[in-house]
Amino acid sequence: MLPSEASAPHPGDREIETLAAFDEVVAERGSLAGYRVQAVDLTDRTDALLTLDTADAVFLGCPMHEDAAARVRASGALVFPPVPGLPFDPYLARLYTPGDLFAGLADGGYDATPDARAHAWFQRTKADGDVFASMLRAVHDDSVSDALDELLHGARVVGVMGGHAMARGTDAYAGAARLGRSLARAGLTVATGGGPGAMEAANLGAYAAPYDDTMLDESLELLAEAPSFTPSVTAWAKAAFRVRERWPDGGASVGIPTWFYGHEPPNAFAAHLAKYFANATREDGLLARSNAGVVFLPGAAGTVQEIFDNATPNYYASRGEPTPMVLVGEAHWTTHLPAWPLLRALATDRPMAARITLVDDAETAAEVLVPAVGNRPAG
Structure with missing residues (x-):
């Protein structure tokens, strides 16, 4: 659960x-x-x-009349003007919403949409090696990291990792959605990689948390009409917005996607989208902010990397300090991609051994993780 904007303390009282x-x-x-x-x-x-x-003020991407800009510069301020022609704001002061990234869909x-542009x-x-473009990125x-830290201040965050290939309409997708719902109903903030598949399912579950259980069942049926973002991102995204329009008061969660993977659009069920250009920054930041533990749903190379990161x-x-790690899918993580045996060997004689668990389905993962988090304060 995210702190309200009214109650969350602002970490920078000069911003x-x-x-x-x-x-x-x-x-x-x-x-x-x-x-x-800003x-x-x-x-x-x-x-x-x-x-x-x-004096000593800094204006980041603030439109102002030229006479005002000249005066504040002369008074000792630094002015970084808006950059025309960009499909994004390099100085943004808050995270994106689905409406921001999918405007024009x-x-x-x-x-x-701004996301595609x-x-x-x-x-x-x-x-092309343009230092100005790399500086803007x-x-x-x-700016995204700053806004994300402000949003999550004081929150107990559970990361849900998993691959983008998990299709709507499958049992695995439904299970991941119920996992997200259970975590959100337990008062935890769900954070994912913000993309399709398992990530979307967990954000959908958090979105469904305030409603009765039939809402998620009906949403899953509607979404199954567009199982994947291929071949049409447009059809896939429009199905999600139809769900949002029918149930407009969903619960909040966080998605942390990246433009590095161009084939992987963000999902529309995370209320807050921290979208990065640099994938390494995005992945490290997602795991670092998961202070209440991480659930690893079946995935491929990216999810394996996240397990060991x-x-x-x-x-x-x-x-006493290791955070819980729950791997979902016994066959997947012991046979198909045998990360579990290596993780167990790594944990031998370490405190983390008591904090890692392998379960066979996503709903059991919630049953394991919620008691493990308990009333531990946010790290």
Whole structure:
């Protein structure tokens, strides 16, 4: 469960990320000296910018009139202006929503959406060695990390990992959705890789948590009409938005996808999408923020990598500190991709041995993990 925006403490009391916060600081302090103003449209605040102290302030991607920009620069502020022509905001102050990334889907299809256009921009720029493009990607990803940390402050986060190939309409997909629902109903924040398949299923389950059980059953039936994001991302995404429109008050969860995998669109059931250009930053950040444990559903190379990326800090943790790791799918993890025997061998004589579990289905994973987390505070 995510802290409400009203109750969650802001880790940086010198940051201004909304116009309302800007007005509050101006009214209470009469100065912007030393503040960091991020992605706030200040075109209607010229009078304030022409008169207030802005020494040592930083304005990141804030539209403002040129006379205001000239004045705050002269007063000792740094101004990083918006970058025209980009399909994304490198200075964004909050995480994306499904509506942000899929805007234009209904009329123009997936190719018209900001998500698709950002990926196309990434493809054009990632190999040309342009230092400006790489700087924009780095600034964007750092802004995403900052917003993600603010959102998850104080939350108990359970990561749910698994492959994108898990199709809607399968028993495995339904089980992963029920897992996400059980975790959310236990007061935990579900965080996934934000993509299709197992990731979407877990986010769907968290979305279904406030409703009675029949809502998830009916949603699964509707989604099964478009089992996969191939051959049509448009049809796949529209099916998800039909579910959201029918049940608009779903529970919140987090998805952390990447534009690195262009073939893998984000899913529409995570309320908050922390989408990165750098996949390594995304994967490390997802695991690091899963402070209440991780469930590993059947997957391929990426999921195997995540198992051992997660095992490393647990291996070196002192007694009592390792977080739970639950692997789902005995045949998958012992025979098909035998990660479990290696993980068990790694855990020999280590405190983490008591915190790793192999189960055969996703619903059992929730039964194991929720008591293991208990009332442990967020790490």
